[in-house]
Structure formats: structure tokens, C-alpha cells
Amino acid sequence: xxxxxxxxxxxxxxxxxxxxxxxxxxxxxxxxxxxxxxxxxxxxxxxxxxxxxxxxxxxxxxxxxxxxxxxxxxxxxxxxxxxxxxxxxxxxxxxxxxxxxxxxxxxxxxxxxxxxxxxx
Numbered sequence: 001x002x003x004x005x006x007x008x009x010x011x012x013x014x015x016x017x018x019x020x021x022x023x024x025x026x027x028x029x030x031x032x033x034x035x036x037x038x039x040x041x042x043x044x045x046x047x048x049x050x051x052x053x054x055x056x057x058x059x060x061x062x063x064x065x066x067x068x069x070x071x072x073x074x075x076x077x078x079x080x081x082x083x084x085x086x087x088x089x090x091x092x093x094x095x096x097x098x099x100x101x102x103x104x105x106x107x108x109x110x111x112x113x114x115x116x117x118x119x120x
Contacts, residue, residue: 057097060118072113077120
């Protein structure tokens with residue numbers, strides 16, 4: 001009889017722990033849902049979102065190297081580099097590698113990058 005009462009007590013404790021952990025999990029998931037509900041799931045951050053940033057010429061050369069994979073043109077001091085171009089087909093001699101440039105990113109209404117401008 002003693003073994004049966006111990007087994008019942010262990011069963012009740014296990015059930016209590018199960019229901020407590022289920023409630024905690026539900027509260028945690030609800031909090032995550034509330035936080036994520038306010039975020040924009042369509043916004044893809046490929047470059048900084050807004051504002052102007054200082055970059056070096058080496059960063060610009062690296063970004064031009066990625067033009068094969070980008071859908072936005074890059075302007076460096078008024079010279080346009082079109083999307084899909086290979087870095088070996090471009091003259092990069094006018095970009096000073098150690099010089100500081102200001103980067104401006106223009107985005108569409110949906111958050112996609114439309115244009116990247118670098119000015120010295």
C-alpha cells in the first residue's frame with residue numbers, strides 16, 4: 001500500500017511540473033509573437049538601412065566585386081557601375097583605395113536597395 005501511495009504522489013508531482021512548464025512555454029511564445037508582430041518581415045537588410053556612412057576605397061572596390069550578385073547600380077564620384085558587371089571588366093583606377101568616401105543608399109518603398117552612391 002505504501003508503494004502505491006508513493007507512486008501516486010510521484011505521478012501528481014510529474015503532472016504538476018508538466019502543466020507548469022506548459023504554461024511557462026505558452027507565455028514565452030506569446031511574448032515572442034508580440035515582439036515579432038511589430039517587425040517588418042519584408043525588409044531585407046543587405047546594406048545599412050538609412051543615413052550616410054564613411055567607407056574606404058577598398059570597401060568600394062569590394063562592393064563593386066559583388067555587382068554580379070546585386071540588382072542595384074553603384075555610382076562612385078559620378079561614374080556608374082551597372083548590375084551584373086564582372087569586376088575584371090571594369091576600370092577601377094580612379095578609386096583611391098585609402099581615401100574616405102561617403103556612402104548613401106537609396107531604397108524603394110519595399111526596402112529593396114535601388115541605388116548606392118559613393119562620394120569623396
